[in-house]
Amino acid sequence: MPEITLRNITKRWGKFFGVDHLDLDIADNSFITLLGPSGCGKTTILRMIAGLETPTTGQIKIGDKVVFDSEAGINIPANKRKVGFLFQNYALWPNMTVYQNISFGLSNIKEELPKYDFDAMTTGELIRALKSGKKIKELVEECRDKRGKLDTDKVYLKFIDAFILSIYTAKILYGYGIQDAADPDAAAKAKAEELIKKLDGIKKSYESKGQSLNEEYAIVSGGKVLTEDRKLTKEEIDKSVRRVSRIVKIGMFMNRYPAELSGGQQQRVAIARTLAPEPAVLFMDEPLSNLDAKLRLEMRYELQRLHVETGSTFVYVTHDQMEAMTLATKICLINNGVLQQYDAPLDVYNRPANLFVADFVGNPSINFVEAKGKEQADGSFSFRILDDLEATFRPNEPIDMAAWFAKRDKDAADLEAQRIEMLKDKKAVEKSNKDEVFKYHIAKVDESDYAVEEEPEITNEDFVLAIRPEALKLSGDGAIASTIYGAMPTGMESTVKLRIGKYLLTGVIFGGVTFKLGEETGVDIAGTDILLFDRKSGKAITAGSLAVKG
Numbered sequence: 001m002p003e004i005t006l007r008n009i010t011k012r013w014g015k016f017f018g019v020d021h022l023d024l025d026i027a028d029n030s031f032i033t034l035l036g037p038s039g040c041g042k043t044t045i046l047r048m049i050a051g052l053e054t055p056t057t058g059q060i061k062i063g064d065k066v067v068f069d070s071e072a073g074i075n076i077p078a079n080k081r082k083v084g085f086l087f088q089n090y091a092l093w094p095n096m097t098v099y100q101n102i103s104f105g106l107s108n109i110k111e112e113l114p115k116y117d118f119d120a121m122t123t124g125e126l127i128r129a130l131k132s133g134k135k136i137k138e139l140v141e142e143c144r145d146k147r148g149k150l151d152t153d154k155v156y157l158k159f160i161d162a163f164i165l166s167i168y169t170a171k172i173l174y175g176y177g178i179q180d181a182a183d184p185d186a187a188a189k190a191k192a193e194e195l196i197k198k199l200d201g202i203k204k205s206y207e208s209k210g211q212s213l214n215e216e217y218a219i220v221s222g223g224k225v226l227t228e229d230r231k232l233t234k235e236e237i238d239k240s241v242r243r244v245s246r247i248v249k250i251g252m253f254m255n256r257y258p259a260e261l262s263g264g265q266q267q268r269v270a271i272a273r274t275l276a277p278e279p280a281v282l283f284m285d286e287p288l289s290n291l292d293a294k295l296r297l298e299m300r301y302e303l304q305r306l307h308v309e310t311g312s313t314f315v316y317v318t319h320d321q322m323e324a325m326t327l328a329t330k331i332c333l334i335n336n337g338v339l340q341q342y343d344a345p346l347d348v349y350n351r352p353a354n355l356f357v358a359d360f361v362g363n364p365s366i367n368f369v370e371a372k373g374k375e376q377a378d379g380s381f382s383f384r385i386l387d388d389l390e391a392t393f394r395p396n397e398p399i400d401m402a403a404w405f406a407k408r409d410k411d412a413a414d415l416e417a418q419r420i421e422m423l424k425d426k427k428a429v430e431k432s433n434k435d436e437v438f439k440y441h442i443a444k445v446d447e448s449d450y451a452v453e454e455e456p457e458i459t460n461e462d463f464v465l466a467i468r469p470e471a472l473k474l475s476g477d478g479a480i481a482s483t484i485y486g487a488m489p490t491g492m493e494s495t496v497k498l499r500i501g502k503y504l505l506t507g508v509i510f511g512g513v514t515f516k517l518g519e520e521t522g523v524d525i526a527g528t529d530i531l532l533f534d535r536k537s538g539k540a541i542t543a544g545s546l547a548v549k550g
C-alpha cells in the first residue's frame, strides 16, 4: 500500500484560499483524520488527493506515482488513482439487490490483470475444502430447520465462509454429496485424490509448454506472471463480493433490496461496495453523519476493524473531534486552509501546537487562563492569574525565553518579508481570508463584561495558561478557593463549573460524587500537562506544572 505525499498544495478560488501551501505525508497503512471547523478546507484536501478537484499549485504523489503536478502538467484522473470513496450520501441503487450493488462496479473494471487458469484454481480450492469430510457434513447439518428440512442457500453461504469460495465453487462442492456418504471423510479423501490427479495433469500440460502455475494459479512464463487486458470473471467478482461481505458482516443479506435493510446495514453495504475493488486508499467524507448516535459508535468500531483487516490507507474527513480522536493514527488539524498540527491523537490532546488546537480538541473544552509575569532566575515563571492570584509555573524542561521570543519575531519578520517579495510579482495573489491569532474564550460569570473589554496591548509578559478539565482536583484544603457553580453528573464522572472570583473553570471529576450548588471547595491544579502559550502569537511554548498561592 502506498504512501501519499502532498507538497506545497494550494487551492484557491480568486483571492480565497481554500487550502494554503499544505505539505503532508500520509504513511502507508495509516488512518488519517482531517479535522477542523466547517469550511476549513477538509473536503477540498480529500477531493484533491482523490482526483476530484484540481489544485491551483503543488504536487501530489500516491506511492511512487506523481498523480498531480502543476508545473509538470500532470493530472491523473480519479478513476486511474486506484482509490475508493465513501461519502455521507452513499446512495445505494434501490432497484438492485445488495449483491448487485456491490458487484456492479466490479463488472465495469477492465484493466491489466494476471492470466489465471481458473479450472486449476477451482480444483485447488475444492481440494482444500475436501480436507475434512466430517466438517463438510457438520456445516450442512447446521442448515436444517426444526423439521429436518435443508436450506441449501444457507449451505452455500456456510461453505463460502468456511472455505473462502465463490458461490459457483460452493455449489460444486455441495454437488459431490460428501455430506450424504456413509463415511464422509473417506468420500472426501477419494474425491480429493481424483482432483489432485486432475490438477497434476493441468500443471504438467503447462510444464510441457515451458510454463508453470504459481501459488495463485497465475500462469508464469520466463519467470514472469503473464497478464492480459480483461474484465473480471463472474467467479472473481463473486469472490470479491463474498470477501468484502464477510468483512462487514452482510453475507446473509445478499438478495435483499436496500429498502429492506436498516440504516446501519445499508451503510455497511456502501462500505462493502467501496472495498470490493480493493482500493489502495480509501477516502471517507463524514460517512457516519447520517446515522444515529448509537449506530455511529458501532460503525466506528467497524471502521477500526476494517482498517486493520484491509491494510488500506484511510483518509477520513470529520468535524467531530471525538471521531477524529478515536479513529485516527494521526490527526491533521486544519484551520482557514492552513495545517495547524499533524500528530497522533494523544499528542494533539496533550501537546497542542497553538491555542486553536488546544481549544478545538477535548470535550469539555480546555480552560484558558490569562497570565501576566515573567521567567525567574531559577527557570520557573512567576505569574498573576485570575486577577489576583499568585502562581508559579514550572516548565518540565528548562526553556530559554529570550531565544524563544527572538525566534518567534524572526519567523514573523521572515513571513512578512516573503509576503512583500511575493507581491512584487504582478501575478501573485494575496490571501483575502487572512490568518489571525485564535481568539480564545475566557469563561466568566458575567459574560457581558467580556464583550466590552478593550483589547489590551500585548507584551512579552502576556501568556495564556491552558488547563485540561481533568487537571482540576477538588479538596477541602485545595489552594484556590472556589464555589460549585454548576454540576453535571453522568454516573461515571461529573463535569463541574467552578467559580473563582468572576471566572469560571470547568473540571471533570471521576466517580459518582454528588455536588451541591453553591458549596465552597478548594481546588488544586495537578499534573505536568499544564500548557503555556504565548499570547501574541498564540503558539505553544512548553508544558509544566502550576502551583497557585491561595
Ligand SMILES: Nc1ncnc2c1ncn2[C@@H]1O[C@H](COP(=O)(O)OP(=O)(O)OP(=O)(O)O)[C@@H](O)[C@H]1O
Pocket (backbone or CB within 6 Å): 013, 016, 017, 018, 036, 037, 038, 039, 040, 041, 042, 043, 044, 045, 319
Ligand atoms: N467551488 C468553490 N468556489 C469557491 N469557494 C469554494 C468552492 N468550493 C469550496 N469553497 C470554499 O472553500 C472552503 C473549504 O471548503 P471545504 O468544503 O473543503 O470545507 P470543509 O472543511 O470540508 O467544510 P465542511 O465541514 O463544512 O464540509 C469553504 O470556505 C468553501 O466555501
